[in-house]
Every structure is written in structure tokens, then in C-alpha cells.
Amino acid sequence: MAVHADPLRLVIGDKAATRLADNLDIHTVGDLLGYYPRRYDKRGELTDLVGLKDGEYVTVQAEVASASSRPMRNRRGTISEVVVTDGRGRLTLTFFAKGRQDWREKELAPGTRALFSGQVSSFRGKRQLTHPEYELLGTGSAGVRAAEYAAELIPVYRATGQMQSWKIADSVRLALHSLDVPDDPLPLKLRQRLGLYGYADALRGIHRPVDLADKDRAVLRLKWDEAFTLQVRLAQRRLAAADYTAVPRPPVEGGLLAAFDAGLPFDLTLGQVQASAQIARDLAGEHPMNRLLQGEVGSGKTVVAIRAMLQVVDAVGQAALLAPTEVLAQQHYRSIASLLGPLGMAGQLGGADHATRLTLLTGSMGAPARRKALLEAASGGAGIVIGTHALLEDRVQFADLGLVVIDEQHRFGVEQRDALRDKAGDGRPHVLVMTATPIPRTVAMTVFGDLDMCTLTELPRGRAPIATHLVPVAERPHYLARTWERIREEVAAGRQAYVVCPRIGDEAGGGSGQDRRGADRSFEETAGYALDGQDEDDGDGDGAPARPPLAVLDLAAQLSEHELAGLRVGIMHGRLAPDEKDKVMLAFADGLIDVLVTTTVVEVGVDVPNATVMVIMDAERFGVSQLHQLRGRVGRGSHGGLCLLVTEAPGESPARERLAAVASTTDGFVLSRIDLTQRREGDVLGTAQAGRRSSLRLLRLLEDEDLIGQAREEAVELVGRDPALAGYPGLAAAVEALAEHERAAFLEKA
Numbered sequence: 139m140a141v142h143a144d145p146l147r148l149v150i151g152d153k154a155a156t157r158l159a160d161n162l163d164i165h166t167v168g169d170l171l172g173y174y175p176r177r178y179d180k181r182g183e184l185t186d187l188v189g190l191k192d193g194e195y196v197t198v199q200a201e202v203a204s205a206s207s208r209p210m211r212n213r214r215g216t217i218s219e220v221v222v223t224d225g226r227g228r229l230t231l232t233f234f235a236k237g238r239q240d241w242r243e244k245e246l247a248p249g250t251r252a253l254f255s256g257q258v259s260s261f262r263g264k265r266q267l268t269h270p271e272y273e274l275l276g277t278g279s280a281g282v283r284a285a286e287y288a289a290e291l292i293p294v295y296r297a298t299g300q301m302q303s304w305k306i307a308d309s310v311r312l313a314l315h316s317l318d319v320p321d322d323p324l325p326l327k328l329r330q331r332l333g334l335y336g337y338a339d340a341l342r343g344i345h346r347p348v349d350l351a352d353k354d355r356a357v358l359r360l361k362w363d364e365a366f367t368l369q370v371r372l373a374q375r376r377l378a379a380a381d382y383t384a385v386p387r388p389p390v391e392g393g394l395l396a397a398f399d400a401g402l403p404f405d406l407t408l409g410q411v412q413a414s415a416q417i418a419r420d421l422a423g424e425h426p427m428n429r430l431l432q433g434e435v436g437s438g439k440t441v442v443a444i445r446a447m448l449q450v451v452d453a454v455g456q457a458a459l460l461a462p463t464e465v466l467a468q469q470h471y472r473s474i475a476s477l478l479g480p481l482g483m484a485g486q487l488g489g490a491d492h493a494t495r496l497t498l499l500t501g502s503m504g505a506p507a508r509r510k511a512l513l514e515a516a517s518g519g520a521g522i523v524i525g526t527h528a529l530l531e532d533r534v535q536f537a538d539l540g541l542v543v544i545d546e547q548h549r550f551g552v553e554q555r556d557a558l559r560d561k562a563g564d565g566r567p568h569v570l571v572m573t574a575t576p577i578p579r580t581v582a583m584t585v586f587g588d589l590d591m592c593t594l595t596e597l598p599r600g601r602a603p604i605a606t607h608l609v610p611v612a613e614r615p616h617y618l619a620r621t622w623e624r625i626r627e628e629v630a631a632g633r634q635a636y637v638v639c640p641r642i643g644d645e646a647g648g649g650s651g652q653d654r655r656g657a658d659r660s661f662e663e664t665a666g667y668a669l670d671g672q673d674e675d676d677g678d679g680d681g682a683p684a685r686p687p688l689a690v691l692d693l694a695a696q697l698s699e700h701e702l703a704g705l706r707v708g709i710m711h712g713r714l715a716p717d718e719k720d721k722v723m724l725a726f727a728d729g730l731i732d733v734l735v736t737t738t739v740v741e742v743g744v745d746v747p748n749a750t751v752m753v754i755m756d757a758e759r760f761g762v763s764q765l766h767q768l769r770g771r772v773g774r775g776s777h778g779g780l781c782l783l784v785t786e787a788p789g790e791s792p793a794r795e796r797l798a799a800v801a802s803t804t805d806g807f808v809l810s811r812i813d814l815t816q817r818r819e820g821d822v823l824g825t826a827q828a829g830r831r832s833s834l835r836l837l838r839l840l841e842d843e844d845l846i847g848q849a850r851e852e853a854v855e856l857v858g859r860d861p862a863l864a865g866y867p868g869l870a871a872a873v874e875a876l877a878e879h880e881r882a883a884f885l886e887k888a
């Protein structure tokens with residue numbers, strides 16, 4: 139009997155096991171049974187041949203239309219050509235042989251149906267498979283496997299040249315045959331209540347379904363495994379976290395926080411007041427706060443975070459603020475320093491009594507500055523330490539870390555949060571996580587399911603809404619000229635503008651390190667929910683022009699020469715040295731630059747309230763949330779904002795629909811759902827889930843919202859009753875495997 143962790147060769151033999159390992163990275167029985175079919179062919183229903191793409195490995199069910207052979211022209215031997223069809227499209231199969239191949243013509247006589255597997259190519263305008271493997275589907279000659287195909291549905295696996303779909307199916311059959319599931323991961327009562335398949339049934343049903351209903355039940359059950367295991371793990375974490383003690387940091391009267399509030403140039407919104415009150419209560423508690431603050435772009439999350447940090451500093455603790463980019467870390471450092479004024483200048487000339495100090499720690503800092511920052515953190519001299527992921531490094535230590543704030547992120551997985559948390563020594567620090575844009579409920583439940591949540595929905599009063607318009611260059615070329623004119627008008631009125639391009643330009647070696655959709659994919663420069671890292675051909679071939687994406691360096695040169703001649707045009711991108719970036723941002727914030735031509739380095743968090751126009755070039759290359767986030771860089775003051783989405787995508791394309799959606803609403807919650815429909819789950823879930831093999835394979839965050847919610851309730855209830863899962867060995871093992879998977883993904887990324 140085989141169980142999940144067993145090596146495959148015990149079940150299917152050395153040869154097949156080696157092939158699966160080499161080609162598909164499948165090593166254990168569990169790996170193989172987790173390799174689900176990518177689709178099912180109905181027996182007798184031919185595969186659509188018209189949609190095949192060059193270069194793809196395909197497995198198709200088709201019928202032979204004709205077969206013929208002829209001698210090769212320049213060499214000895216024969217070519218046999220077999221044309222197969224689905225009734226509409228045709229595909230030519232070519233076989234070369236040293237001798238005659240009459241047997242093949244006989245085997246593949248017209249009318250014969252078979253599965254054919256190979257790589258699609260084109261030859262003289264005809265689609266073909268060269269030397270495909272095939273598997274006859276008739277009775278008689280199909281031999282041993284005929285019975286296997288008696289079922290209505292034929293599983294089709296993602297195959298490679300060496301490993302055809304039916305060979306995978308063969309191995310799966312053997313594995314299923316000897317599979318032993320001593321402990322079902324889903325509790326019996328739950329299964330009974332919901333009418334779910336047992337685990338072994340589900341695996342059989344997904345690999346070898348009798349019919350579609352059978353497959354659907356199997357999928358439902360396996361989705362439950364994914365959702366439930368994850369939610370149990372999150373519920374356990376939440377419970378365990380509540381068990382830890384933290385140093386209570388109650389508000390102190392007449393402290394830094396009070397002074398900060400007194401100096402605030404605006405009133406807090408109701409949402410900010412409520413979130414702050416909740417956080418203040420959490421911080422005063424004896425158990426660590428674990429809270430997510432999510433909110434609309436521009437809703438003012440930073441102020442809430444600063445207030446929390448000051449409360450902790452007042453209570454003689456330290457706070458760390460982790461920002462996703464260096465630009466943002468620097469901006470936070472500067473703006474907090476200026477907000478605090480003398481309150482942040484302890485021991486310095488002009489520093490107030492009871493003042494604290496701020497320290498910045500980033501990866502690019504020189505050794506002396508770095509040493510100083512490390513010392514400030516470790517000695518407790520700095521009450522607030524602001525930094526990038528450099529803060530996660532082992533050598534960063536704190537005297538008394540009371541609060542960790544993680545800004546504008548959801549890409550930090552559980553493991554990264556732990557890495558910072560561990561820096562608090564014996565007790566645990568309070569943790570506040572902030573997202574860059576609103577996130578859909580299911581994402582919140584899956585990524586942050588172990589956190590309490592609060593949400594800022596409203597924007598500060600007095601904000602004029604951001605108007606967003608499309609500039610469809612294909613149909614209305616003169617709109618582009620108008621775009622540059624608008625920038626001139628705004629600058630004449632004393633305002634500033636961003637022009638965003640997808641690419642930096644002038645790449646040595648032809649643009650390596652560049653993402654086709656966003657720019658600057660390095661961890662430093664991309665972050666947040668808006669990060670767009672698709673590497674598959676879905677979504678961006680939908681209207682983007684064939685030329686390379688527009689580049690910052692080219693466009694900046696052109697604009698300063700022509701359209702925006704006379705204006706002060708600056709550039710900003712990920713290849714600038716860190717201090718150069720800082721200089722540029724500072725100059726822009728101080729109004730010394732009118733127009734900043736930039737990549738998406740400014741996407742997250744950058745706050746220059748005097749900027750009122752955001753022009754996004756090749757806008758179809760950016761994701762929905764990313765556009766929303768970019769647009770959030772303007773309209774942050776009282777002057778209103780204008781966002782122009784410049785695109786060459788044609789009118790009826792999916793790209794244009796996406797852009798129209800962004801233009802039609804400024805509701806980040808609505809857009810986050812649209813965004814979710816366009817991305818793979820791994821992109822959304824980030825680190826842990828985007829590992830080599832995602833632990834969420836069947837679950838879809840949008841479609842399965844109800845299931846995920848239900849799984850969460852069930853998980854919380856069960857973990858409340860039996861936190862250690864003592865009565866559920868199968869579940870305990872599944873949860874442990876998931877944790878292991880997350881750790882592996884974390885290490886892989888680190």
C-alpha cells in the first residue's frame with residue numbers, strides 16, 4: 139500500500155519514476171496524485187484543432203482523414219503523412235523512417251480515432267506534429283488500455299515531449315490502485331454534513347472520473363481540502379498569537395502622540411479616528427496586536443500608523459516601519475521627521491524634552507551610516523526605525539521593539555512577518571499590516587486570515603475626485619497633443635505632473651531585468667497588491683502594440699526637446715543610484731521639477747500633494763490595481779487630480795475594457811475584484827502561495843468566495859475545540875505539509 143509521502147518508484151517502477159522526476163519534477167505518490175488533469179476530453183468528442191498554437195505541447199483527440207507515404211527525396215527512407223481532423227480544422231502528422239512504414243498507414247487508416255501528442259509547428263502554412271506519440275482509442279488494437287478509456291471522460295495532463303499525457307495517466311492509475319488513505323484530512327462529520335467525497339474517492343474522481351458529475355464532486359471535495367487546510371492553519375496561528383504575551387503600551391498623557399496630534403494640520407477622518415481608537419486599545423493589551431489596516435488609496439493610513447508608533451514610543455518602546463521600496467522608506471523618514479519636528483530630535487540642538495529619534499535603514503546605505511543606524515536600533519536611541527526589507531536581516535536588533543508596522547504590502551507572507559516579529563526578544567511585538575489598495579474579501583481571508591481587520595473607506599474631506607480619461611491614440615491622435623497641453627496648463631498654474639512609462643530604456647543587452655508589463659521587477663521597486671508579474675501569455679497580448687513599450691529615457695528626452703520644452707523635466711527609475719533617487723524625489727517634492735517622467739517606482743505610497751496630473755503611457759501594459767494605485771499619486775491635495783490613460787490598444791480589445799473600467803470608478807474595492815479576475819492566484823497571493831508548486835491549485839478566489847468563507851467558519855470552530863488537532867491526525871498532517879510548503883517557498887525566495 140502506498141501513502142502520499144512514498145517515493146514513486148515503489149509504485150510505478152524505476153523507469154517511469156525517473157521520467158516523471160526528470161520531466162515534471164514529480165517525486166512522490168502525493169506529487170503525482172496532486173498533478174491534476176488540465177482538462178478532460180469526452181470520449182468520441184474531438185479536440186478543437188483550430189486553436190492550437192505553435193510551440194505548444196498538445197494532446198489532441200482526432201480522427202484520421204488520410205494517410206500516405208512517399209520516399210524521401212535526398213535520403214533513403216520514407217515520409218509518411220497522416221492528416222487528422224476534428225471535423226473542421228486539420229493537422230498534419232509527419233513520420234520519418236529509414237525503411238517503409240506501411241504498417242503505420244494500416245494502423246492509422248482513415249476513420250481511426252486516437253490521442254496524438256507532440257509539439258505544434260507550422261510548415262508551409264500547415265499546422266503539424268512531427269513524430270507525435272499516439273494512443274489508439276478504438277477497441278481491438280488499443281490493447282491493454284482499452285478498458286481504461288471505457289469511461290466517458292479521458293483525463294488530459296499537461297505533458298512534455300518525453301512524458302505523454304497517457305503515460306502520466308498510466309502512472310496515476312497505478313498510484314491510485316495501491317493508494318492507502320488511513321486518515322482523511324477532512325473530518326468525517328464535516329464531510330457528512332456537506333456531502334463531500336472521501337479523500338480516496340476524490341483523487342480517483344479527479345483523475346479518472348466516470349462522468350462530469352463525478353469530476354465536479356471530486357473537485358469540490360479537493361477545493362475544500364485546500365481552503366480548509368489553509369484556514370485551519372490561519373486559525374491556529376491566530377490562536378497561538380493570542381497566547382503570547384506582549385508588553386502593554388497604553389497611551390500616555392502629554393506625550394509625543396499628544397504633541398503630534400496638536401500639530402496635525404488637519405482633522406482625522408471618522409475612519410481614521412475609529413481605526414486609531416481600535417489600535418490604541420490593542421496596543422494597551424497584554425497580548426500582541428495582529429491587525430490589518432486596509433484602505434482606499436489616499437485614505438490616510440500613514441497617519442494612523444504614525445499615531446500607533448508614537449503611542450508605543452511614549453510607552454518607552456520602539457517601533458519599526460517596514461516600507462516596500464527605498465523611495466517610500468525615505469519619504470516616510472522625511473515626512474515623519476518633519477511632522478515631529480523637535481519631537482524627533484532627541485539629543486540634538488533644538489530637540490524637545492522627551493523627544494525621540496528617527497533612524498533610516500535601507501539596503502543601499504554605506505557601511506558607516508548603516509553601522510550608526512544599527513547602533514541606534516540596538517541601543518534604543520531611536521524610537522522609530524524606518525526601513526526597507528533590510529530591516530529583516532539577522533543583524534538588525536532592537537532594544538525594546540514594541541510595534542512593527544508593515545506598510546503598503548500584502549506580498550509579505552506569514553514568514554516575513556515572523557522574521558520581524560522575532561526581533562522583539564522574549565515577548566512579541568504588536569504588528570500592524572497595511573495594504574496598498576483595498577483587497578477583495580477572499581484575498582483578505584486567505585492572505586491575512588490570521589489578522590484582525592479594520593478598513594478606511596472614505597477619503598479625507600475636501601479632496602476633489604480624480605478624473606480619469608482614456609487617450610485612445612489609435613482613434614484620436616490629437617488627444618495626445620492635448621495631453622501635453624494639459625500638463626503645460628497645470629504647470630502654469632503652479633502644479634506638477636507624473637508621466638509613467640513601462641520601461642526605463644537604453645538597456646544594455648536588450649532590456650534584461652525588465653518586465654513586459656510593469657517595469658523594474660526587483661523586489662525593491664515593486665510592491666503591494668498592484669504588483670504585476672505575469673509571465674504567461676494571458677492578458678497582455680490583448681491589445682498592446684507590437685513595438686517595444688515606451689521608455690522613460692526616450693520619452694523624457696523627446697518631451698523636454700519638443701512637447702514640454704521649457705518645463706523642468708526630471709527622470710526617475712529603478713536603475714538610478716539610491717541617493718540619486720532620493721535627490722530626484724526631494725526635488726520633485728520641493729517643486730524644483732515640474733514633470734517627472736518615471737517608471738512604476740513611484741507606484742506605491744509616494745505623496746506629493748502638489749502633483750495633479752498623472753499620464754500613464756502604454757496604459758494597457760499595467761494591471762487594474764496597479765493603475766488605480768498609480769492614479770492615487772495625484773489628487774492628494776485640495777487641487778483635484780487628472781489621470782490620463784494613453785493607449786494604442788484598439789477600441790474593442792480586452793485591454794480597452796480594462797482601462798475603461800479603471801476610468802469608470804475610483805472605488806478600489808470594485809477594481810480589486812476586477813483585477814482578481816485577470817490574474818492567476820499565485821500573483822495575488824504572493825510569496826508562500828506562489829512557490830514552485832502552489833498549495834492552491836483548484837481554489838479560485840473569486841468563484842469560491844462562499845466556500846472559502848464557509849471553510850473559515852468551520853476551521854475557526856474546529857480549532858477552537860481542538861487547537862492541536864489531536865483528534866484529527868489526517869488534518870494535522872495536511873496542515874503540517876502546508877506549513878512545510880510555505881517554509882520552503884520562503885527559503886526559495888530568500
Ligand code: ADP
Pocket residue numbers: 404405406407410433434435436437438439440441598599743745747770774
Ligand atoms: P494612503 O492611505 O494611500 O497611504 P497617505 O497616508 O499617504 O494615504 O495619505 C494621503 C495624503 O492625505 C497625505 O498627504 C496625508 O498627509 C493626507 N491626509 C491624511 N489624513 C488626512 C486627513 N484626515 N485630512 C486631510 N489630509 C489627510
Ligand code: MG
Pocket residue numbers: 439440546743
Ligand atoms: Mg500609504
